[in-house]
Amino acid sequence: MYLKTMVRAAGVLALAAATGVHADSHTTTVTIATVNNGDMIRMQGLTDDFTSRNPDIALEWVTLEENVLRQRVTQDIATKGGQFDVLTIGTYEVPIWGNNGWLVSLNDLPADWDIDDLLPAIRSGLTVDGELYAAPFYGESSMVMYRTDLMEKAGMEMPEAPTWDFIRQAAAAMTDKDNEIYGVCLRGKAGWGENAAFITAMSNSFGARWFDEDWKPQFDSEAWANTLDFYMDLMTNYGPPGASTNGFNENLSLFQQGKCGMWIDATVAASFVTNPKDSTVADSVGFALAPDNGLGKRGNWLWAWSLAIPAGSDATGAAKKFIEWATSREYTALVASKEGWANVPPGTRTSLYENPAYLEAAPFAEMTLGSINAADPTQPTVDPVPYTGIQFVAIPEFAGIATQVGQEFSAALAGRQTAAEALAKAQALTAEEMEAAGY
Amino acid sequence: MATLHSRSAARAMMAPAVFLLLVWMLVPLTMTLWFSFKRYLPLRGGDLGWTGFDNYVRFVTSSAFWPSVQATLLIVGGVLLITVLVGVLLALLLDQPMWGQGVVRILVIAPFFVMPTVSALVWKNMFMDPVNGLFAHLSKFFGLAPLEWLSQAPLFSITLIVSWQWLPFATLILLTALQSLDREQLEAGEMDGAPPLARFLHIVLPHLAQAITIVVLIQTIFLLSIFAEIFVTTQGSFGTRTLTYLIFQRVLESQNVGLGSAGGVYAIILANIVALFLMRIVGRNLDA
Amino acid sequence: MARAVTHQRKTLNTAIAWGIGLLIFFPVLWTILTSFKTEAQAIADPPVFFFFDWTLENYAVVQERSDYMRYLLNSVIIAGVSTVLGIVVAVPAAWSMAFVPSRRTKDILLWMLSTKMLPAVGVLYPIYLIFIELELLDTRTGLVIVMMLINLPIIVWMLYTYFREIPGEILEAARMDGASLREEILYVLTPMAVPGIASTLLLNFILAWNEAFWTLNLTAAKAGPLTAFIASYSSPEGLFYAKLSAASTMAIAPILILGWFSQKQLVRGLTFGAVK
Numbered sequence A: 001m002y003l004k005t006m007v008r009a010a011g012v013l014a015l016a017a018a019t020g021v022h023a024d025s026h027t028t029t030v031t032i033a034t035v036n037n038g039d040m041i042r043m044q045g046l047t048d049d050f051t052s053r054n055p056d057i058a059l060e061w062v063t064l065e066e067n068v069l070r071q072r073v074t075q076d077i078a079t080k081g082g083q084f085d086v087l088t089i090g091t092y093e094v095p096i097w098g099n100n101g102w103l104v105s106l107n108d109l110p111a112d113w114d115i116d117d118l119l120p121a122i123r124s125g126l127t128v129d130g131e132l133y134a135a136p137f138y139g140e141s142s143m144v145m146y147r148t149d150l151m152e153k154a155g156m157e158m159p160e161a162p163t164w165d166f167i168r169q170a171a172a173a174m175t176d177k178d179n180e181i182y183g184v185c186l187r188g189k190a191g192w193g194e195n196a197a198f199i200t201a202m203s204n205s206f207g208a209r210w211f212d213e214d215w216k217p218q219f220d221s222e223a224w225a226n227t228l229d230f231y232m233d234l235m236t237n238y239g240p241p242g243a244s245t246n247g248f249n250e251n252l253s254l255f256q257q258g259k260c261g262m263w264i265d266a267t268v269a270a271s272f273v274t275n276p277k278d279s280t281v282a283d284s285v286g287f288a289l290a291p292d293n294g295l296g297k298r299g300n301w302l303w304a305w306s307l308a309i310p311a312g313s314d315a316t317g318a319a320k321k322f323i324e325w326a327t328s329r330e331y332t333a334l335v336a337s338k339e340g341w342a343n344v345p346p347g348t349r350t351s352l353y354e355n356p357a358y359l360e361a362a363p364f365a366e367m368t369l370g371s372i373n374a375a376d377p378t379q380p381t382v383d384p385v386p387y388t389g390i391q392f393v394a395i396p397e398f399a400g401i402a403t404q405v406g407q408e409f410s411a412a413l414a415g416r417q418t419a420a421e422a423l424a425k426a427q428a429l430t431a432e433e434m435e436a437a438g439y
Numbered sequence B: 001m002a003t004l005h006s007r008s009a010a011r012a013m014m015a016p017a018v019f020l021l022l023v024w025m026l027v028p029l030t031m032t033l034w035f036s037f038k039r040y041l042p043l044r045g046g047d048l049g050w051t052g053f054d055n056y057v058r059f060v061t062s063s064a065f066w067p068s069v070q071a072t073l074l075i076v077g078g079v080l081l082i083t084v085l086v087g088v089l090l091a092l093l094l095d096q097p098m099w100g101q102g103v104v105r106i107l108v109i110a111p112f113f114v115m116p117t118v119s120a121l122v123w124k125n126m127f128m129d130p131v132n133g134l135f136a137h138l139s140k141f142f143g144l145a146p147l148e149w150l151s152q153a154p155l156f157s158i159t160l161i162v163s164w165q166w167l168p169f170a171t172l173i174l175l176t177a178l179q180s181l182d183r184e185q186l187e188a189g190e191m192d193g194a195p196p197l198a199r200f201l202h203i204v205l206p207h208l209a210q211a212i213t214i215v216v217l218i219q220t221i222f223l224l225s226i227f228a229e230i231f232v233t234t235q236g237s238f239g240t241r242t243l244t245y246l247i248f249q250r251v252l253e254s255q256n257v258g259l260g261s262a263g264g265v266y267a268i269i270l271a272n273i274v275a276l277f278l279m280r281i282v283g284r285n286l287d288a
Numbered sequence C: 001m002a003r004a005v006t007h008q009r010k011t012l013n014t015a016i017a018w019g020i021g022l023l024i025f026f027p028v029l030w031t032i033l034t035s036f037k038t039e040a041q042a043i044a045d046p047p048v049f050f051f052f053d054w055t056l057e058n059y060a061v062v063q064e065r066s067d068y069m070r071y072l073l074n075s076v077i078i079a080g081v082s083t084v085l086g087i088v089v090a091v092p093a094a095w096s097m098a099f100v101p102s103r104r105t106k107d108i109l110l111w112m113l114s115t116k117m118l119p120a121v122g123v124l125y126p127i128y129l130i131f132i133e134l135e136l137l138d139t140r141t142g143l144v145i146v147m148m149l150i151n152l153p154i155i156v157w158m159l160y161t162y163f164r165e166i167p168g169e170i171l172e173a174a175r176m177d178g179a180s181l182r183e184e185i186l187y188v189l190t191p192m193a194v195p196g197i198a199s200t201l202l203l204n205f206i207l208a209w210n211e212a213f214w215t216l217n218l219t220a221a222k223a224g225p226l227t228a229f230i231a232s233y234s235s236p237e238g239l240f241y242a243k244l245s246a247a248s249t250m251a252i253a254p255i256l257i258l259g260w261f262s263q264k265q266l267v268r269g270l271t272f273g274a275v276k
Helices: A002-010 A014-018 A036-047 A049-054 A066-078 A093-099 A120-125 A150-151 A162-176 A195-205 A222-238 A248-256 A268-272 A316-326 A330-340 A350-354 A356-361 A366-373 A398-413 A418-437 B004-036 B054-061 B067-093 B102-112 B118-127 B136-140 B156-178 B183-191 B196-223 B228-233 B242-252 B256-288 C007-035 C057-066 C067-101 C106-116 C120-135 C140-165 C168-176 C180-193 C194-210 C226-231 C241-261 C263-269
Strands: A029-034 A058-064 A086-089 A135-140 A143-146 A180-183 A260-266 A287-290 A304-309 B038-041 B046-050
Touching: A002 A086, A014 A066, A014 A366, A029 A036, A029 A066, A029 A150, A029 A316, A036 A049, A036 A058, A036 A330, A049 A058, A049 A086, A049 A316, A049 B118, A058 A066, A058 A143, A058 A316, A058 C226, A066 B196, A066 B242, A086 A093, A086 A316, A120 A135, A135 A366, A143 A150, A143 A162, A143 A268, A150 A162, A150 A287, A150 A330, A150 C057, A162 A180, A162 A222, A162 A260, A180 A222, A180 C241, A195 A222, A195 A398, A195 C007, A222 A398, A222 A418, A222 B038, A248 A260, A248 A268, A260 A366, A268 A287, A268 A366, A287 A366, A304 A316, A316 A330, A330 B196, A350 A356, A350 A366, A350 B118, A356 A366, A398 A418, B004 B256, B004 C067, B004 C120, B004 C140, B038 B102, B038 B256, B046 B228, B054 B067, B054 B228, B054 B256, B067 B102, B067 B156, B067 B196, B067 B256, B067 C007, B067 C241, B102 B156, B102 C007, B102 C194, B102 C241, B102 C263, B118 B136, B118 B228, B118 C007, B118 C194, B118 C226, B118 C241, B156 B196, B156 B228, B156 C007, B156 C057, B156 C263, B183 B196, B196 B256, B228 B242, B242 C120, B256 C120, C007 C241, C057 C241, C067 C106, C067 C140, C067 C180, C067 C226, C106 C140, C120 C168, C140 C194, C168 C180, C194 C263, C226 C241
Parallel strands: A029 A058, A029 A086, A180 A260
Antiparallel strands: A086 A304, A135 A304, A143 A260, A143 A287, B038 B046
8 A cells, every 4th residue: 555655665663663562362352432421331330241251351441422432433443443343333323334344244143132122213223235233232212301390380281292382382481590490401512413413303393404305405494494493592592501512411410400391302311310319300300202393203313322343353253242242131131130220221122112120110111112113214304305314414424514513503502693694604514515525 | 162073973963853853744744745635535435536726725715714713813812912911920929029939839830730621621511611610600699690601702711721721831931030030130220219110111021021932932832733622612613613623623523534634734834824923033032 | 139028018919929829729629629529519509618528439430430540550651751752862952952053953943843833633644544554553652652752842942942051161171071972961961951851851741641632542442541531531421520520630630749749840940941
């Protein structure tokens, strides 16, 4: 390779030759890159269970904050750096990377791992041309989480499938700024996985779409204007201060402190807000489907944090064993025995939602399953689109574009520009980037 | 003392440092230049052929380019202004007789030891958070609405965080310079009945001029490439996208290595313009 | 000082200086205090200062999750070795610049500084690819090399400014006595420049310790220093101020303590030639 000669010729750092004294014992080391989310940290804590069954495998963890992790993992796989044997990635990356031939197929996991037990929506999101490229660790959709006590105080009752108008009424009724209670908390922090994900999913229920069938950006459509106007109205009147810097974690913390009346976000948060150890409002949380506008689509998304093996890993066999363990029913049972059923990683297997012990411990189980099943990544919105993905568009350029679009939305929420200006800028920059990408 | 022998020896002794830095500069620079003329999209299969100056044109014509240059200069300029002004005042204060001077100096120097990531995290979450931050508690105590620091005053907030980190550096250099000031000259000025401000302007400030240029030079080198403070706090939102951050977005978030590399070349040019400008000033002082 | 300073004046100075000093130090103090609180106390309104139930729980949680000593060791090795190596390379260069200056000396010096202005992000891809080729990814060796190169210009410049203050006649005298160049540098120059070298060492150790771009992007499980340790606590799910504070305290404590104990040396040499 050209690069090689260039580097060699440069003859740099010959002193480096004496490097890399690799551990050459009999154990295989599996390096796992993962996000610092609660479920992953728990998995890390349960490592002993795996290593005691597989004494010849040692696990090394690289636990990073989500943004840093994405950047590290993408950089490494795109350059074939080979630093990791197991990657924690989502339903956005899997189809793109799988298509590029960067991931190892997991179709050959043993039969008792039971691939047919995976929820169909999740499984299809991780499959490319019949090959399963990642095993789901936990899956999520989004739904409304609300304070039953505040609802009652406001004299209202949350329907199982609310409309956006109802959400606005309820938010108005619950907001009590003097006591730092804000009717609704939504993501405002810029990022394709933060506000762009939420607003994109929301826009589907308003009939908006990112691109028409010719890949022309649609931010100049009326449906987008309606979406963003509604979002801004909700957040500026009934949202918490500083909403433009609140992401999932910030809102979780606000809700747990009892400062949000409603929070529309990932179903996986349900077990955090009902956990009395962390949440001050654990016993008064209710759940409902994500809102709609009567157009036939709800504002809920679909996501699965999944474990995948990069092609070229030198520990593929051991990595598969690890993935098999971490995504198995036995792992779920292990977590249940240590932390209780309510805390097991949700949203991946049908069998979990047929387990009476889980259904009893997790009041949010039914709503979670309903939300996941209601999500259809192949037909995300009202009008036809050339892409798949609900809160994202499964093309490589999306992350970069959506982060910038998210920044425009976030700036609008912060009052630095109007919704119309944000949409005009989003339209321009998306067109610019799509042109650069050759669409 | 500069004999021919010592000249060649001198050159030989300089060689390792010069060679290492040359390699460190040229190899990545050459590769960056090479990438910058390529359509290089790792997620779309990597090297997609030569594109001439497309990346360069695209990078500057992007609506994000000029605002990012502006943000860079505002942050760098703001931090320099704050650290030098406050640094001079603080140095003057610390130069006065007092009890526990050593302890005060330890307190003032502390921010310099805090890694940028940590300081950004601490400021963002524990001070500037509009709900749980200390500033929010403080404003509520006085009956005011909490300021949403990072979205309402984003550039100022970042400038504040970075200034906090670099203030000790500026203060210490200025203090050292101040302590070498000729006391007799100062006292003579006092006897002549010159008011304190005049003494400061005519005696102290000229003496500090060189130290100030050094502070400006060294800090500029570091400030042009600040990254962690923005990555942790606003991620480039609200007009805080500096040139460095824009390149980061192109290379890592959009995975457009060609475009990002072209941006890298622009950043190098900008840095060198700034450097040239500074070197002119400092170079003069180095001769002295 | 010829003039007696009035007692009141000194008291006033002391009060103001302590006030400002505490203000500047406050964020660090607050982080340390918060690290001993529970998560609920960490966000309490009104905030609690000293009267809370001090707990070590956060430190236990952090230590259980990540092996602090490994990160600490990496930080010490990377910052330490790169700084020492840098000084070894820089001393001869600084010597020749200070004592055998030529027309181009200043240009070379300024050029060296300008290499520091290369934006790291812009060259991440090239460096990453080189590191893959040379198998340097996630190795301490790789980071030592990068850190040394990043700080080399600063090291050269600092040493140069100290060396310039040493009268050339002393070196010449040594040479008259038959000292070789190596001996001249090792036994005559270096001992005289100890304060300068010490402060160069300290400053660059701190800079290397705090560097957070390369250390994060070129490491995975093995060579990650404390900057990587922090990245796993930066914004997790749920309440995290207390745990973040504990991790932050653990990351900055070693360098803070080192800095405080050695601040006299650091300050004495920290002039960059600004003072004659």
